[in-house]
Amino acid sequence: MTAGEQRRRDAASTRRLLLRAARRRFAQHGYAATTVRDIADEAGVNVALISRYFASKEGLFEACLRGVGDELGDTVRSDVGLDQVPRTIARQLSGQHAGEHPDQLLLLLRSSGDERAEQIRLGILRSFAERMAAAAGGPAGDDAHLLRAQIALSAALGLALLRSNTTMEPLASAREDDLLGPIEDLFHALLPGG
Amino acid sequence: MTAGEQRRRDAASTRRLLLRAARRRFAQHGYAATTVRDIADEAGVNVALISRYFASKEGLFEACLRGVGDELGDTVRSDVGLDQVPRTIARQLSGQHAGEHPDQLLLLLRSSGDERAEQIRLGILRSFAERMAAAAGGPAGDDAHLLRAQIALSAALGLALLRSNTTMEPLASAREDDLLGPIEDLFHALLPGG
DNA sequence: GTGCTAAGTCAACGATGGTTTACATCACAT
DNA sequence: ATGTGATGTAAACCATCGTTGACTTAGCAC
Numbered sequence A, B: 001m002t003a004g005e006q007r008r009r010d011a012a013s014t015r016r017l018l019l020r021a022a023r024r025r026f027a028q029h030g031y032a033a034t035t036v037r038d039i040a041d042e043a044g045v046n047v048a049l050i051s052r053y054f055a056s057k058e059g060l061f062e063a064c065l066r067g068v069g070d071e072l073g074d075t076v077r078s079d080v081g082l083d084q085v086p087r088t089i090a091r092q093l094s095g096q097h098a099g100e101h102p103d104q105l106l107l108l109l110r111s112s113g114d115e116r117a118e119q120i121r122l123g124i125l126r127s128f129a130e131r132m133a134a135a136a137g138g139p140a141g142d143d144a145h146l147l148r149a150q151i152a153l154s155a156a157l158g159l160a161l162l163r164s165n166t167t168m169e170p171l172a173s174a175r176e177d178d179l180l181g182p183i184e185d186l187f188h189a190l191l192p193g194g
Numbered sequence C: 001g002t003g004c005t006a007a008g009t010c011a012a013c014g015a016t017g018g019t020t021t022a023c024a025t026c027a028c029a030t
Numbered sequence D: 001a002t003g004t005g006a007t008g009t010a011a012a013c014c015a016t017c018g019t020t021g022a023c024t025t026a027g028c029a030c
Helices: A012-029 A037-042 A048-054 A057-076 A084-094 A115-135 A143-164 A174-188 B011-029 B037-043 B048-054 B057-077 B086-094 B115-135 B143-165 B175-189
Strands: none
Touching: A012 A037, A012 A048, A012 A057, A012 B175, A037 A048, A037 A057, A048 A057, A057 A084, A057 A115, A057 B086, A084 A143, A084 A174, A115 A143, A115 B011, A143 B011, A143 B048, A143 B086, A143 B143, A143 B175, A174 B086, A174 B175, B011 B037, B011 B086, B037 B057, B048 B057, B086 B115, B086 B143, B086 B175
């Protein structure tokens, strides 16, 4: 088969389709408000395949979180300087660069109530905040700086949520350029190295 | 009946009980993840009374939002100075002063999908941000300052969500005193009058 | 006390949720 | 070409959801 074509039956491809649809719906509407049939329809796939490939709705959600964790690990590791973080976040929020990895931040705010999923989510958030604190030059193990990094992270996530969630202008239709300045100010104020 | 006693049948009282339980559960777990039976049980009240007093689960949610809107109107109106806002928010987040009006901020992040409820929620958020922008001395109608006020609001709400949602330390068990400094920095950086 | 209405209870309804089961069909090795 | 396991489909299952209607009981006027 040539490059663009797809086999009509391809487990890996279906898995990807389900993951993409699930992440989008979980991120946008939350775990409880999202139906497995919603996800399957959006993916153009039969509902029963969710159980087959991910065991359960919870399993699919965990897989989404793991996906975000992996992508986020790559993203932030390459951000050696703290200066880059605000721009990265502004870009992520604006949805410009999000074609590749959309809804990353949003998903980190979504709770399913499941123990294992919460562990994964918490792990991602913690390591994210720790890397920010480290990049800011705060001494490792310094609670005050870590707290500030976590607050900065909370701010970014809150921003993501309100932008996706409300039509509050001018916030809702602000572009990357509009967001960058305030976000930089926010990070500079919270983190020493910023 | 003496002071502390209650009648066993008191419509106004049961309405209050339902509102209190509903606000807590909606705020903590979101709209979709909250069951009318959960609310009724926590309120110690029969499920059917939700339909009687609030017509529907949606109606109860709207009533919760309206309640928060009223309380928040009073709270922020008396905050003549912007300096007071960070302290008020820190206190609200810490749950100290929240005995009276708990879960106010959190509920503003919860979406039910219902049109009318979303209108109410958006209205509260907008007027909140506008008052903050005004208190910061930004000229009325200035989009840049309003945007920054909305970003500050998003930050506060994100903080509320992560604190109620995760066990990420040291954020999760930070006290009002620990939060106040960073929040002040955040507001000062975002708003001109701060 | 007696009756009447407001307040609360109980059980069921239809709808929808996640999941499973039995079956059909495709892809590939032989 | 053909059999076999992987992949996808269709339908149903059972629990739970929000909601409703018929019934009981408390509170209060008279």
